[in-house]
Amino acid sequence: MDHTPSPSLPHAALPQDDVLTPTMLAEVLEATGAGIAVLDARQGGTPLVYCNPAFEEMTGYTAAELAGRNLALLRGPDTDPRTADTLRRALDEGTPAALEILNYRKDGAPFWNALSVRPVRDAAGAVRWLVGSSIDITRQRRSEQDLRDAQDQLTRLAAETFALAEDLDRAREEADTARVAAENASRAKSRFLAMMSHELRTPMTAVLGMGDLLLGTALNEQQKGFVNTLRSSADTLLDLLNDILDFSKIEAGQLELEEIDFALGRLVEDVVQLFQVRAAAKGLSLTASVADETPAFVRGDPTRLRQVLFNLVSNAIKFTERGGVEICLWAPHTADGEDILLRFEVADTGIGMTPEQRGRLFEAFVQADASTSRKYGGTGLGLAICRHLVQAMGGEITVTSEPGDGSTFGFSIRVRPAQSVPRRTPDLKDPAPQPVVSLHILLAEDNDINRMLISTMLTRMGHRVDAVGDGRAALAALQGRSYDLLLLDMEMPVLDGGSTARAIRRSAGPVAQMPIIGISADALPEHRDRHMACGLDEYMTKPVDWEALDTLMLEVVGRPRTQRPVPAAAPPAAAEGFLGIPLIDRVKLSELRLALGAESLEGMLRLMPEAALRELSAIHAAFQGDRPRDLGHAAHTLAGLAANFGAPRLAAVARAVNERHADAETVAALLPLLEQAVADTNRLIEDPDAVQGAA
Template sequence: MRLKAERKLELKSQLLSALALCTEKFLLSKTSEEMFKETYNIIGKVAHADHIYYYEKDFDTNTISQKYKWSKTENPNESIILQNFTEENLKEIIEKAENKKILNILTRQLDDTFFKNLLETHHIKSILILPLYVEDVFSGFIGFDDCHTEHKWSEEEIYIFQTLANNISSALERNRNQSKIIESEEKFKLITNNIPGTVYLSKFDTFSTKIFLNDQIFNLTGYSKAEFLEHNLSFISLIHPDDKKEVINSQLKNLQSGKALHNTYRIKRKSGEYIWIEEFGDVIKKGDEIEFIGGIYFDITNKKQTEDAIKAKQLAEAASKSKSDFLANMSHEIRTPLNGIIGFTDLLMKTELGEIQEKYMTTINQSAHSLLEIINDILDFSKIEAGKLDLFIDLYDIHKIVGQVFDLIVYESNLKKLDLKLHIAPDVPQYIWTDIVRLKQILINLLSNAVKFTNHGSITVDVVVLEKKEDDICVIRFSVTDTGIGILKQNKKKIFQAFSQEDSSTTRKFGGTGLGLTISNHLLALMESRLQLKSKIEKGSTFYFDLTLKTSAHNTNENYNTDFNHFNTKAVQIPASTHTAKLTFMIAEDNKVNMLLLKTIIKNLYPNVHIYECENGYEALKVFENVTPDLIFMDIQMPIMNGYETAVAIRNSINGQQVPIIAVTAGTEKEERNKCITSGMNDYIPKPIMKGSVEEILKKWLK
């Protein structure tokens, strides 16, 4: 009896010693496999068991599998790892585990189930199962078996083994938590290293000491992580001196008021260059105290440069618009008195003048026209610069276009006794789709230059077809050849630059703004063409351009003769004698000179006419409520109500459908035409107001 007690005491002592050693191994083991290998070997030597094993539950598949097994003796047949048991297969263990109990039983005492057959297959006569719990959830079990005797484990043995099971549960929970932490850290590193920004975690101290940085810190600053984390390089020290104080004060203010950090500033890279960064951050508190600051830096240098470029572009566009608006307004202000000078000198030249008086008046008139051309050039150039010059395409007779241009240049060429020649090839189609105003402007400019720089000889205009394509598309070349002074090879590009002529002496000798060829080239660019030049000094020059145009052998445009008269207003019927006809006109014009000029021309044509004078559109509308004139002359730019608004209001009135409204405009024909049609006007006369154009329009609308 005494010997039995001593043996029992010795076993308990051995088990407790083994348990103490196992506890140390639990604390030091880095993995579960290492833990079981070392502890099971210690316990197995004193436990009087043939096998010790560890089974683990897979919560994804809800199965239980053997993860580790210790055997007292080496037997190849015992190396089989048992896997994927269902809870039904091991229901005896599961039922005990659900009630937080152990299973200590002889195999023969079990019911005839899967579990009993499993034990018998492996020659197990008795078994002890201790469930394991992680976070109070059954997660597996450890087991002891005896294959030689029917061993009933004592309460003391079970107590010690239960302590072992509890230690194993704690170790497993610790290992799983560590694995989760490591996995979480790896995920965090993976995420942070793939974010297109520099993630940081800083202490809340004077130097904002960094305790974590992702790999992007090197790309951002040129410094390695180690220089910040190990050598205490301060990120604050990199901030641009001009930005540092504002950034620090802003961040402290935000942190103290509980706001998130958001700052944009410059930092100095290791290379010495400054870059722009944008910082987002927030605090991590321990209780009420700020312990850490976490956030992210983004390199926004490219974005900042783009923003600066956009701002510069916007400023440039605004400046260009202001310049264009200024030039448009100034040109209107300059044109107005010029139009008066041109109009009245034109009237005066039609009276009986002495030879000297006529010469003086001709000089004044020509000077005014020259100044008007300069203003038009500057305004066109401004529009081109601002990208506001558009083409207005319509169908026109090419012979009439070139013929009209030719007629304008005949007088000047005759004064210099130049031989002016025009050649339009027979295969050139009669009608072309083009912007007549801009095409004439280009040709007039080229012909004017030819006359200006040619002292003797000839000037030839050639129009030929270079290529005929499908759908009536033709490539037509327009060329102007002179026998003038020619252009040096090194100056051929220079003459196409704004405000430039071949050299300064040319400017002094021949005059001009130097804008003509530049404007012509820009207009041709809108037509997908360009000016080209062939020239020899003292032999002459040929300027030419090729246009790809849609053509027609017939006039297919119903609006060719006139596309005004949107309201189908009929001409006013008047008596045969215009001098005795009693007509009523209304003139809406804010400029007194233009008003006087137009009145004078009309009175010369119709002495008995009654004219209502209105200084703005609003006044004209009030007069129209009480008077229905035979015809209205409408200026476009007027105070209070402009010409467009006034025309619309008149057309919307009871008596306003049939009265002819004639626009008086300083704008180019095509640019103004659409606006005039939309607002309800019937026709227009251009400024400067000339007696001939007024007479022609009145004959058309007073029949």
């Protein structure tokens, strides 16, 4: 066949005699990979009069099956009605159309059709034929959809990352994203634990102290029993609090075990006495047996051992309705001078467990099943703590149980022989002997109940006490009279303990050598150095151990005055450390741009300089007006603003101001650094090209 185009046949035009020649079309269209369909525009419904083999292959229909039919038969349940209407109007009106439509093959399989429809006119200019060109773009659409799904997932991940950024901002500038996330989670946990410790320990001081005071009054035997139970329960609650605070250290492998001598039998007896009333209330027996060969005294961590027994006995009573609970203790192997293996069993006649329940029993936050949680409550954390504690003490914990036949929890620990028989702790219900030295003590404590409690206990010990409610009042009291010792709460309004201690140490005259003991409900060991750096002689955590406090006070007062500690230098001396932090965090800005979009981010960044200057002005006003709390609040707001929008240097300086907001000297030294950080950051943000380049 001659493939030379006929000069008399217009491009893309059909013969002018209105006769569609299949032979000629087949020769022209046979080789094309696009599906071609020709529709008759003069007949109602624009039926198909021709299609090429590519169109047959695409649709699964033969030309004979399609001839004379409307191509609406290719539509299916998921074909977009609006797209179908657009195509129908184009065919009815004889106008061009280009669209993508979901069609269905003869076998029902869907495919995406990139369809282009063009009218072909006769010699009079009327639409005679409609020619459709179809390309199967199913793979392309699938790839595009996969790309969109990936982009959507990336956007969601970016949004989640942005939501977490507020928790990660304090550590983001110090390391890469993965390491920072882990460090920030640890810091967030520490902050939460410190707050929880403080909030719980403050009332616990009152509970324990008031119990001690009641035991020192005239009580009948029944009342003494009530108070002893109250005191014992409060001690146990305090032990639980301490163990929960240590859980993060257990997870991190940082648990520190105590090594002291203690009486094994007395410890088991204390656990039994604590739960005796609870067991009796359910009609259960609670017994304990200690094998004869078991050593009476050992050296180890009685608090951790008591914690394990407490959890196991508590659970045994909780899940037992009839019968009883038994504690057994023995030492399979003992030898002088070597580690001693102790074995414990806590057996009950309770509901028992299935093998599946036993298999996940020691996982954190897991209980036997959902019904157990609904009926008995609890967090499912106790047995996980037991497992970690037992392993830390060189042993292991197991359980044997069958449904309806009760459970037996067995565990072992390793202890050492006692170095000496522990002396009996003086009973606080007995009147304490008058101390050899009577001290005149200034107490600074903001909590009214604790101030009354500590004053009463110190007075009972034979000391004289003047009490004030904040650090500024303590400084004023020291100007008017002389005291042997200052007992200083570290968390107080107006002027906190750290600022008060530094002010005393830096003052002129003998008052600078004042013996100072800090007390705090903050039990986290890593915070001790921070408190001591303020110029304290010693530091104790609440609840107060009265006997230990009395001994410590006498020892501190007896130290040479020339050996009083000097407060650590204020942090502004390390200004170079702030200058080493970048003004803009490229990674953070990239995450924000991905999560928010470039336009939204730029709009938000334009608002930041004004907001930063507003908070800086508030900090200056609070500093001039001697309002440390307002100053701290403004600095906290500025630090969060800067961290959220990728300005790590400004965030670090503002955070330092917030952390030391009650220390006027430190704040005064930090303000120039803060002002410079605000100016430099704003200058960079106000230059869009610079920010774009930084990101």
